[in-house]
Amino acid sequence: MSFASILLSIFVAAILIAALLLALAVLRTRRIASLAEKLVPPSGKFIAIDGNRIHYVETGEGRPIVFVHGLGAQLHQFRSTLFGRLDGYRLIAIDRPGSGYSERGAAATGGLSEQALVLRRFIDALGLEKPLVVGHSLGGAVALTLAIEHSEVISGLALLAPYTYHSGAIAPEFAALYIPSPVKRRLIAETVAVPAARKHADQTLAFVFGPQPAPADYMTEGGGWAGLRPSHFYATSTDIVAIGNDYPRLQKRFGEIKVPVGILFGTADRVLDYQKHGVEMVGRIPDLDLELAEGIGHMPQFSATEQTVAFIKRMAERAFGDQA
Numbered sequence: 001m002s003f004a005s006i007l008l009s010i011f012v013a014a015i016l017i018a019a020l021l022l023a024l025a026v027l028r029t030r031r032i033a034s035l036a037e038k039l040v041p042p043s044g045k046f047i048a049i050d051g052n053r054i055h056y057v058e059t060g061e062g063r064p065i066v067f068v069h070g071l072g073a074q075l076h077q078f079r080s081t082l083f084g085r086l087d088g089y090r091l092i093a094i095d096r097p098g099s100g101y102s103e104r105g106a107a108a109t110g111g112l113s114e115q116a117l118v119l120r121r122f123i124d125a126l127g128l129e130k131p132l133v134v135g136h137s138l139g140g141a142v143a144l145t146l147a148i149e150h151s152e153v154i155s156g157l158a159l160l161a162p163y164t165y166h167s168g169a170i171a172p173e174f175a176a177l178y179i180p181s182p183v184k185r186r187l188i189a190e191t192v193a194v195p196a197a198r199k200h201a202d203q204t205l206a207f208v209f210g211p212q213p214a215p216a217d218y219m220t221e222g223g224g225w226a227g228l229r230p231s232h233f234y235a236t237s238t239d240i241v242a243i244g245n246d247y248p249r250l251q252k253r254f255g256e257i258k259v260p261v262g263i264l265f266g267t268a269d270r271v272l273d274y275q276k277h278g279v280e281m282v283g284r285i286p287d288l289d290l291e292l293a294e295g296i297g298h299m300p301q302f303s304a305t306e307q308t309v310a311f312i313k314r315m316a317e318r319a320f321g322d323q324a
Contacts, residue, residue, distance in 0.1 A: 029194045029230060036225040040076070042101040049121045051105030056122075058092040059083055063155075063320050064128040065312070067093040068119065070137025070163070071174075072236040074100030076223025077136065081301040085309045089316065092131075094122065096139065098235025100226050110235070110242035112250060116145035123153050132319045134312060136160040136301065137272070138239060140263075145250055147257045156260035156319025158312045161269055161298050164254075164277045166247035170240070173207060173271075177240045185237050189230040198228055210270050212296065212303040222302070254284045262289035262315040264308060266296030289315065 044057035057079055065086065067078040075093035083091055097118055098104035108114060119142060123131060133154050135143030140162020147157055170178045179185040197204070205214040205224070218224050226232065265278035274292065282288050291311055296304045 026191055029190060029192075032194050032198055033229040036228045039220055040223050040226040043079075044075070046101075047122070047125055049118050049125060052097045052108065052118055053103040054094055054097065054118070054122055055101035056092055056094040058090065060087070060089055060091050062089040063316070064090045064092060064131035065316060066119070066123065066128065066131045066133050067091070068133060068135040068139035068142050069093070069096060069099065070135075070139045070161075071239055072099070072177075072227055072232070073136070073139075074223045074226045074232075076100075076221065076226070077299075077301060078134070080221045080223070081305055082309060082312070085305070086312065090128075092126070092128070094119075096142070096235075096239075098238060099232060100223070103231070104235055104238070109245070110238040112141055112145040112243070112246040113149060115142045116149055119143075119146055120150040120153050130155040132156050132158060132312075132316050134158045134160065135162060137298065138163050138243075140164065141243070141247065141250075144254065144257070144261075145246070147259055147261065148250060148253050151258055154259055156315055157262065158315035158319075159261065159263045160300055160308065161265050161272055161274075162263060162277060163243075163272060164263075164281055165251060166243055168244060168248070174240060177237045179237045180241055182238075185234055185241075189234040189237070193233040194228050194230060197233065201228075207270055208297075209299050209303065210297050211268050212299070215302060218302075254281070255286065257285050260287065260289070260315065260318045261285050262291065262311065262318070264291045264293060264300055264311045266293045266298065266300055266304070268295050269298045271298040289318070 042055055044055055047054050057075055069075060069077050075095050078093045095102035096115060097108060131154060133143045133146060135157065140159040143157050143159060146154060179188060205218065215222060263278050263281060265274040267274055278290060282290055293300050293304045293307055300308045
């Protein structure tokens, strides 16, 4: 056998091995995703908004409060923690486009202005009368964008550990999510991302919830399993890439916000610097109501539930006034 033939044989063998490994990764991903959909199935209603299929849950009666989750999360982060504690209000939590069981339109980019417009259309479609919007983490950035660009449809914001400042740098903990190429993003989502996320789930939850522990039932009651699906990873990566497109422009306009805004931030947050994203917002947003949760991490709705409920109620009273 000639040297060229040997090289060709090695090359073909390498291609076959790579294809086999890729097929095994796809199979493992689909098995995990199938289990995830059994453990945390869709639990609400669906509505078409500008090419997106939005999944949402609602309960109660009264003035509306809309909940918008953060990066890589889903609506159960509010449903499981807050929905039974806010009597007298109509509570609506959505899966942001692409996250949970909401499907992002084919032409969508994940930009903050785009997501805020979808949220505005959602408010219009459900006939919600100027709701208070509760935004957590990246959901806080979406809520702030809504207040800047569509303030006429809301009464105020109650922000939990919101992402308010984009420096242009990607934190090391999120570097693996920054995948600018949609083709590469899709390939990774369908092969290695979900098994890797499952393998490192405990470390991820320790980082997000720390210094408090994640609830023992978070993966089911908190909806954590819903994130172990290719579509969810793809949307999360898309969100990370899109942040830098809008926020440098938007964060210069916080002074234009006219509705009441409150921020609740844990002083032990490991995901976002409470000084940079919370304390330094005082003076940038008119009449900002800032409350700190001493020793609490990035998930106050889980780790400081009663304080979070009291904060939302206070902001609802301020936003709705005599109409609450």
